Amino acid sequence: MDVLRFYGDNSREALGLLSQHVVLVLASTLVAVAIGVPLGILLARRPRWRRPVLGFANVCQTIPSLALFGFLIPLPFIGGVGARTAIVALVVYALLPIVRNTYTGIVGVDPAVREAGRGMGMTDRELLVMVELPLAAGVILSGIRVATVIGVGVATIAAAVGAGGLGVYIFRGVAVVNDTLILAGALPAALLALGADGLLGLVERRFVWR
Amino acid sequence: MTAVLEVRRARYALPGRGKGEGGRVLVDDVSFSVRAGETLVLLGRSGSGKTTTLKLINRLLESTNGDILVAGRSTRGMEAHRLRRGIGYVIQDVGLFPHFTVEQNIGLVPRLEGWDAGRIADRARELLSLVGLDPARFAGRRPHELSGGQRQRVGVARALAADPPLLLLDEPFGALDPITRAELQREFRRLEERLGKAMVFVTHDVREGMLLGSRIGLMQDGHVVFLGTPAEFRESSHPECRAFLEAAA
Numbered sequence: 001m002d003v004l005r006f007y008g009d010n011s012r013e014a015l016g017l018l019s020q021h022v023v024l025v026l027a028s029t030l031v032a033v034a035i036g037v038p039l040g041i042l043l044a045r046r047p048r049w050r051r052p053v054l055g056f057a058n059v060c061q062t063i064p065s066l067a068l069f070g071f072l073i074p075l076p077f078i079g080g081v082g083a084r085t086a087i088v089a090l091v092v093y094a095l096l097p098i099v100r101n102t103y104t105g106i107v108g109v110d111p112a113v114r115e116a117g118r119g120m121g122m123t124d125r126e127l128l129v130m131v132e133l134p135l136a137a138g139v140i141l142s143g144i145r146v147a148t149v150i151g152v153g154v155a156t157i158a159a160a161v162g163a164g165g166l167g168v169y170i171f172r173g174v175a176v177v178n179d180t181l182i183l184a185g186a187l188p189a190a191l192l193a194l195g196a197d198g199l200l201g202l203v204e205r206r207f208v209w210r
Numbered sequence: 211m212t213a214v215l216e217v218r219r220a221r222y223a224l225p226g227r228g229k230g231e232g233g234r235v236l237v238d239d240v241s242f243s244v245r246a247g248e249t250l251v252l253l254g255r256s257g258s259g260k261t262t263t264l265k266l267i268n269r270l271l272e273s274t275n276g277d278i279l280v281a282g283r284s285t286r287g288m289e290a291h292r293l294r295r296g297i298g299y300v301i302q303d304v305g306l307f308p309h310f311t312v313e314q315n316i317g318l319v320p321r322l323e324g325w326d327a328g329r330i331a332d333r334a335r336e337l338l339s340l341v342g343l344d345p346a347r348f349a350g351r352r353p354h355e356l357s358g359g360q361r362q363r364v365g366v367a368r369a370l371a372a373d374p375p376l377l378l379l380d381e382p383f384g385a386l387d388p389i390t391r392a393e394l395q396r397e398f399r400r401l402e403e404r405l406g407k408a409m410v411f412v413t414h415d416v417r418e419g420m421l422l423g424s425r426i427g428l429m430q431d432g433h434v435v436f437l438g439t440p441a442e443f444r445e446s447s448h449p450e451c452r453a454f455l456e457a458a459a
Contacts, residue, residue: 116305119268119378120319120368121295134309209308210354 002180003187014169018188021165024083024158025151025196028090032147036095037140040102041128050103057096065154068092069161086155086163093154094147101143105136138207145200152193156185166192212282213243214375214408220266220276222259236262237432240276246375249402249409251423253416253454259432260412264378267410268294280376295319298369298377298407302384304361306353312338312364313349319372337367342397359390366398370405377409383418395421416458420444428454 007014043050063071068089072079078088109132117127133140159167166185173181220240224233237259244250252260265271267278269290278285285293306315314321316337317330325333335345341363353361362382369377383391383398395418402409402422413419419426420440428436428443430450436443443451 110303110305110308112301112303112305113307114305115270115301116299116365117307119270119294119299119301121291121293121322122318123291126322131307131309135307209352 003183006180006184014184014188017164017166017168017185018192020083020163021152021155021167021189021192024086024090024155024163024165025148025192028087028155029094029144029148029151031087032091032094032098033144035091036098036143036147037102039095040099040140041106043099043103044106044132054096054100054103057099060092061096063092065089065093065157066160069157073161081162083158083163085161086158086165090151090154090158093150097143097146097150098140099143101139101146102136105139105143106132108139109135134207135209138204138209141200141204141207145197145204148196148200149193152189152196156189213245213279214281215267215410216243216279216282217241217263217267218277218279220263220273220278222262222266222271223274235432237266237273240429240432240434242427242434242437244376244408244410246408247402247406248424249411249422251419251426252410252412252429253414253419253423253426254429255414258429260414260429261380262432263429264380264410264412267376267378268297268299295323295372296374296376298374300362300365300369300377300379300382302381304353304365306361306364306368308353310352311349312343312351312353312356315353315364316368316371318368323372333371334367337370338364340370340401341367343367357390358386359394362386362394366401375408377407379409379411381413382411384413384415398422416454 039053043053069085072085072089073081079085113131113135114127117131122130155165156167156170158165159171166189169181169185173179173183173185218241220237221235222237223235226233240259240263242250252263254260262271266273267280267285269285280293280297306312307318310318313331313334316334317325320330320333335349338345338348343360343363348356348360348364353364356364362385365382369379383394386394399422411419411422420443423440425437425439426443427434428448428450436446436448436451438446444455446452
């Protein structure tokens with residue numbers, strides 16, 4: 001109840017942080033999709049690159065998020081203090097599930113379907129756009145869903161590099177040992193993650209073909 | 211009348227792995243021709259090279275030697291996807307697109323070829339009737355709503371969509387139950403007579419081969435060891451012919 005009273009008193013600030021949080025997650029997920037989906041397609045075409053690329057993405061995933069933000073601060077162009085650094089870090093985390101699921105989805109297309117398409121005279125591009133991507137869409141979307149949920153969580157740490165977001169309340173609450181403040185940040189972040197999960201799950205279900 | 215398909219001394223070897231190491235030869239010195247209205251059955255055991263030979267024709271595999279001519283033109287000089295659009299292709303697992311309706315599946319090659327929507331729809335309905343499926347009931351269904359036999363009927367309709375002069379069929383009825391299989395074989399016979407296409411039909415089932423083939427090419431270890439009519443096949447003294455006939459008796 002204290003949390004609700006806190007929001008009543010600080011509604012403008014709370015909404016500002018919430019929207020910052022949403023923007024961080026949206027921007028980073030979009031960039032990760034723009035990089036990850038083509039990369040996944042490439043891996044499906046060049047199986048030899050699968051191990052090194054997925055291995056690298058896996059390693060990135062294991063870097064503790066606070067440390068990754070810290071590493072990025074001194075770097076030129078992609079680093080520094082602010083939203084840009086946070087987005088770079090969030091993209092790094094979002095990449096693995098998206099690349100992996102795109103690869104898995106495309107490789108998982110029924111070989112008979114692929115052979116029929118090729119045998120009927122589809123070019124590689126036609127096969128990709130008309131058959132492989134639509135059939136892999138469910139798996140790819142599930143990767144995007146996982147990436148988004150991870151992103152909502154990791155974005156709370158973005159406050160540590162001055163990127164704002166709901167993490168601001170959490171860090172402030174930890175610093176002054178105030179549970180209400182911590183909850184004021186953590187609660188909407190959790191709800192946001194659940195909401196994103198449910199919404200993308202609904203979209204995903206539209207791409208089940210049998 | 212010239213042959214629709216002419217295969218001249220085709221050879222296919224797997225790409226070698228190491229330096230100077232030639233790969234295993236799967237098809238060697240295979241020659242035959244198929245005229246319009248004729249069905250050549252490629253018969254043989256598993257691994258005898260019949261499917262490989264079929265894939266050399268539409269260049270899903272590239273022959274290492276020899277020449278293959280479709281309608282008098284060497285396939286080597288053509289773009290592979292152009293060549294394939296002019297050749298109907300039916301496989302055992304059908305490979306219908308699960309996210310397309312029956313009508314969209316049948317209309318695929320016409321769509322790739324840029325036909326207008328009305329003409330594609332008309333053609334799809336015409337072909338559904340031809341393969342014995344009521345267009346009103348089936349055009350809008352998706353593949354998962356069909357039985358195995360219905361799926362392969364759609365597979366055949368799809369291969370006929372752009373009216374290709376040549377049809378390649380790789381054990382099209384191999385995955386069906388015996389009753390559906392016999393039913394589709396009978397109907398396929400009628401289609402052969404009615405359409406007058408050149409066809410190459412791969413099977414390991416002698417009885418199917420005798421029923422549907424105008425000629426039978428028997429393959430063994432990558433070679434055509436017998437080529438002749440079903441009647442000649444029955445009389446042949448070649449040991450592999452005898453083996454097949456005895457197995458079916």
